[in-house]
Amino acid sequence: MNGPTLSPEALAGLRHRSLRRHGPGRAFLLGDEAIAFGALYAGCTFYGGYPITPASEIAEAMARELPLAGGRFIQLEDEIASMAAVVGAAWAGARAMTATSGPGFSLMQENLGLAILTETPCVLVDVQRSGPSTGQATKPAQGDIMQARWGTHGDHEIVALTPASAQECFDLTVEAFRISEQLRTPVILLADGEIGHIREVVELPAPETVELPPRRIAAPGQLGFGGEPVPPMPEIGHGLRTHITGSTHKPNGMRDVTTQAVHDQLVRRLVSKIADQRDALTRVDERWTEGAELVVVCTGAPSRPALGAVRRARSQGLAVGYLRLLGIWPFPIEAVRRACAGARVVLVPELSLGQLNREIERHIECPVRHFGRIGGVLPTTKDIVGAVTEAYQEVVR
Amino acid sequence: MNDDAARGADVLTSTGPQPEPRRQPRRRLLRAGVLPTVFCPGCGGGTVLNCFTRAVEAVGLSPDRMCSVTGIGCSSWVLSPYFEADTLHTTHGRAIAFATGVKVARPDLKVVVIAGDGDLTGIGGNHLIHAARRNIDLAVVMINNSIYGMTGGQVAPSTPTGAKSTTTPWGNPEPPLRAAELVAAAGGTYVARWTTYHVRQLLESFKTLLRHRGFGFIEVIAPCPTSFGKSAGWRSAADFLAHYRDRSVPLGAPGCAPDPASDDTIVIGTFVQRDRPELTDQLEALALRARAEVGVEP
Numbered sequence: 001m002n003g004p005t006l007s008p009e010a011l012a013g014l015r016h017r018s019l020r021r022h023g024p025g026r027a028f029l030l031g032d033e034a035i036a037f038g039a040l041y042a043g044c045t046f047y048g049g050y051p052i053t054p055a056s057e058i059a060e061a062m063a064r065e066l067p068l069a070g071g072r073f074i075q076l077e078d079e080i081a082s083m084a085a086v087v088g089a090a091w092a093g094a095r096a097m098t099a100t101s102g103p104g105f106s107l108m109q110e111n112l113g114l115a116i117l118t119e120t121p122c123v124l125v126d127v128q129r130s131g132p133s134t135g136q137a138t139k140p141a142q143g144d145i146m147q148a149r150w151g152t153h154g155d156h157e158i159v160a161l162t163p164a165s166a167q168e169c170f171d172l173t174v175e176a177f178r179i180s181e182q183l184r185t186p187v188i189l190l191a192d193g194e195i196g197h198i199r200e201v202v203e204l205p206a207p208e209t210v211e212l213p214p215r216r217i218a219a220p221g222q223l224g225f226g227g228e229p230v231p232p233m234p235e236i237g238h239g240l241r242t243h244i245t246g247s248t249h250k251p252n253g254m255r256d257v258t259t260q261a262v263h264d265q266l267v268r269r270l271v272s273k274i275a276d277q278r279d280a281l282t283r284v285d286e287r288w289t290e291g292a293e294l295v296v297v298c299t300g301a302p303s304r305p306a307l308g309a310v311r312r313a314r315s316q317g318l319a320v321g322y323l324r325l326l327g328i329w330p331f332p333i334e335a336v337r338r339a340c341a342g343a344r345v346v347l348v349p350e351l352s353l354g355q356l357n358r359e360i361e362r363h364i365e366c367p368v369r370h371f372g373r374i375g376g377v378l379p380t381t382k383d384i385v386g387a388v389t390e391a392y393q394e395v396v397r
Numbered sequence: 398m399n400d401d402a403a404r405g406a407d408v409l410t411s412t413g414p415q416p417e418p419r420r421q422p423r424r425r426l427l428r429a430g431v432l433p434t435v436f437c438p439g440c441g442g443g444t445v446l447n448c449f450t451r452a453v454e455a456v457g458l459s460p461d462r463m464c465s466v467t468g469i470g471c472s473s474w475v476l477s478p479y480f481e482a483d484t485l486h487t488t489h490g491r492a493i494a495f496a497t498g499v500k501v502a503r504p505d506l507k508v509v510v511i512a513g514d515g516d517l518t519g520i521g522g523n524h525l526i527h528a529a530r531r532n533i534d535l536a537v538v539m540i541n542n543s544i545y546g547m548t549g550g551q552v553a554p555s556t557p558t559g560a561k562s563t564t565t566p567w568g569n570p571e572p573p574l575r576a577a578e579l580v581a582a583a584g585g586t587y588v589a590r591w592t593t594y595h596v597r598q599l600l601e602s603f604k605t606l607l608r609h610r611g612f613g614f615i616e617v618i619a620p621c622p623t624s625f626g627k628s629a630g631w632r633s634a635a636d637f638l639a640h641y642r643d644r645s646v647p648l649g650a651p652g653c654a655p656d657p658a659s660d661d662t663i664v665i666g667t668f669v670q671r672d673r674p675e676l677t678d679q680l681e682a683l684a685l686r687a688r689a690e691v692g693v694e695p
Binding site for chain 2: 045046048067068070072074076077078080081084085086087088089090091092093094096110111114236237239240241242243244245246247254255
């Protein structure tokens with residue numbers, strides 16, 4: 001089930017009206033729809049989810065297209081069941097995905113932890129909305145940056161990618177599936193309500209050009225939970241009589257919850273198999289950082305007005321650089337350090353009262369200023385120009 | 398009381414010559430290196446494992462065509478790790494939700510869940526209801542020991558009214574849930590309740606469950622001498638079995654309309670056995686219909 005990605009025949013059958021009109025290649029898609037199409041191109045064969053604004057369009061697109069592409073869609077009774085079903089389907093051979101927003105993301109955390117510990121390749125999309133709690137249910141935010149990192153309990157590493165356009169919703173969803181298979185781990189696509197609901201032209205590649213490596217299935221007797229950084233997967237349904245558990249387990253999968261060394265080796269391997277790939281997983285959009293006195297570091301929706309603000313500040317003669325993170329976990333430490341090496345101040349615009357800025361502060365020497373906008377409205381280019389100018393005048397001049 | 402039950406009664410009081418211990422023909426269905434079990438003396442888990450392996454053998458099901466899914470609690474140990482098939486041991490209460498993903502992705506596998514009453518009707522009650530409604534082809538066995546045993550004897554949704562537990566030291570103020578009736582009402586297509594006293598009926602019921610296509614559910618009333626025994630004042634498994642013998646009433650017999658709030662009658666038997674469209678069949682039909690409608694080759 002995990003071999004082929006989307007076949008051209010299946011693509012021809014997809015029902016999205018933009019594809020019907022323009023044919024494959026170029027489509028006018030919502031960010032959420034682009035995520036669904038990225039999943040289909042990556043060969044997603046199972047979607048389990050629960051409706052929630054602003055992520056429901058992902059489920060609606062998958063419900064429409066997945067049966068045509070040879071997969072299965074099911075709407076579960078809640079987000080806990082959604083994440084559970086995704087893990088079950090992944091172990092039964094599917095490329096599996098779910099999508100939600102903050103409240104549902106909170107409910108998925110326990111089973112996300114199980115996916116991490118059992119090394120289950122799957123993709124979890126969180127289209128962030130304004131919280132806490134129900135908050136402003138239809139409005140965008142970036143309040144789940146730390147929930148994505150530390151929402152589930154216990155020691156772990158996580159991969160989280162952060163799109164800032166409908167095109168990147170497509171591209172990074174394909175990447176999320178690729179990474180999840182390569183590292184045998186859940187990958188989070190951390191979008192936000194603004195990007196999920198933006199409608200833009202998306203260039204769709206020829207389906208046959210999108211290739212993911214086939215899943216490595218364990219041979220009988222081969223260790224499925226240790227022995228190498230990313231062991232082969234002892235999938236269900238191959239007669240391996242595999243034992244998969246959310247309890248601490250030995251490299252053969254059998255539970256051992258009392259031996260210190262067993263837990264230590266297992267958890268350290270799960271952490272390092274991701275942390276060791278930090279540089280390979282780093283994806284940034286870096287501009288004008290050479291000689292910059294101030295660098296704007298951003299991710300997701302506010303990156304767009306931030307880019308305009310940096311351009312405007314530069315046109316006014318200020319030495320301002322721009323670094324956009326397309327993935328925030330594992331945190332791209334070296335890329336941020338390098339981009340900010342010559343800066344005297346860093347400005348972080350965010351749709352929160354401050355999460356990304358704290359991580360940046362941990363890794364660089366110069367002062368970090370935060371420009372937070374909450375309440376469901378993005379800062380304008382002018383707003384960010386104001387913050388850039390103020391910081392520049394106070395620190396640089 | 399039927400003949401089988403009467404024979405069972407003899408076992409409790411028999412002092413006659415015991416049969417020779419036999420070799421263990423179903424040992425091949427158990428994982429190597431995991432025995433003896435962790436079950437306390439008198440636990441119902443052993444009886445369920447015994448009947449389940451006999452049923453697997455009797456219906457000729459290969460473990461390679463099966464997938465076990467379990468949650469958290471003593472009952473989950475029956476399948477994880479003892480029964481040797483592909484096994485997914487998951488989070489508390491969510492076994493049915495994980496099993497749903499397995500079954501939808503691999504409809505050819507016989508997916509089995511064995512879990513406890515706290516797992517399936519407490520924290521996981523919603524998944525149970527909706528799986529029954531969908532009539533997804535899962536074989537679910539709920540071992541109902543009336544208590545949270547693994548955590549040390551706290552009150553459960555199945556604990557009788559008035560019973561003392563570590564979290565109801567003054568007696569349980571709530572009525573117990575009747576799981577079999579709930580699943581039957583929610584749409585399950587094979588639903589039965591037995592006790593570990595009724596081992597012959599239980600074996601037959603397991604065979605029916607494994608042959609059934611659709612959402613099948615067996616509630617097994619089972620002893621927990623360690624945790625519920627303290628509460629009920631029953632010291633041994635035999636005390637539990639004597640209670641099951643004396644208080645069980647076949648479904649439909651006079652006196653079998655218990656009031657859950659005040660009655661400790663155990664209604665046993667087959668509540669439902671019927672045909673309804675099964676979920677993965679429906680999903681397959683839906684995909685074929687959708688592709689035909691848009692003209693895509695299946």
